[in-house]
């Protein structure tokens with residue numbers, strides 16, 4: 001990974017590149033940002049450039065060290081791993097993989113770099129153990145802690161690390177990545193990029209996740225037909241959504257960014273935002289559900305502004321009810337009825 005391959009994060013990239021070229025780097029960094037925000041990519045670009053034999057304003061990607069870094073086989077870039085099946089990064093892991101290892105000089109590079117993913121999983125003991133290394137590191141050691149929540153660190157750790165916060169990436173840049181690197185077609189790139197709200201990792205996961213398209217198809221079908229649904233059809237739909245939600249909960253996939261219901265509600269919101277936007281502008285350019293523009297136009301003509309606002313309001317009530325564990329079927333039925341009443 002090189003800095004050039006990372007989109008967005010310009011401030012962080014400049015700071016880290018300057019640290020390498022000036023030789024004026026810190027011995028400890030925290031890269032903080034939500035899942036998918038690109039912390040690991042940034043850490044790997046930084047580590048690769050630090051170890052590069054001929055760095056200019058980025059790693060050369062040609063030298064022996066770069067080749068090792070790119071294939072994650074650089075002996076002096078250490079990915080700290082937690083024990084199998086353990087949720088926490090224990091004090092033993094920190095001692096074994098960092099504290100007791102750091103005094104051994106780099107094998108073949110200038111630096112010895114430790115990357116700790118999900119570092120907020122270090123319990124207090126583990127944090128205290130790593131603190132000593134952060135306080136008095138050997139000249140060649142650099143520790144990079146990646147976290148979704150830097151507030152989980154002891155103040156003593158925070159005060160000794162350079163904190164870099166990941167930024168959200170603009171929709172246009174995400175769209176071009178999806179089109180250029182993942183062969184997404186235009187409307188798909190638009191949809192996914194808007195849905196991901198600045199999170200590149202989430203956008204890529206969605207663009208390559210076939211179940212997202214299934215949820216999208218379900219939402220599109222529901223939004224189109226809700227106005228004409230009979231009571232029995234609504235009951236069937238509620239049942240189908242419940243089954244889908246149950247099976248999603250059962251196959252809890254840690255790589256997935258959000259559950260089925262969150263995706264559904266987000267997509268329903270985007271659909272009605274399209275309707276609202278078209279109603280206000282009579283313009284298709286900003287529309288996400290472009291393939292369904294015929295239905296969006298029709299709903300925009302038939303629905304009032306007040307009705308559309310009621311639907312948006314009903315969606316946020318649905319989220320609140322689900323969070324408060326109100327009966328699932330009842331909650332979904334109320335939502336579908338709200339869509340039905342306002343799109344008749």
Ligand SMILES: [Zn+2]
Pocket residue numbers: 051052053054055059060061062063064065066067
């Ligand atoms: Zn190189």
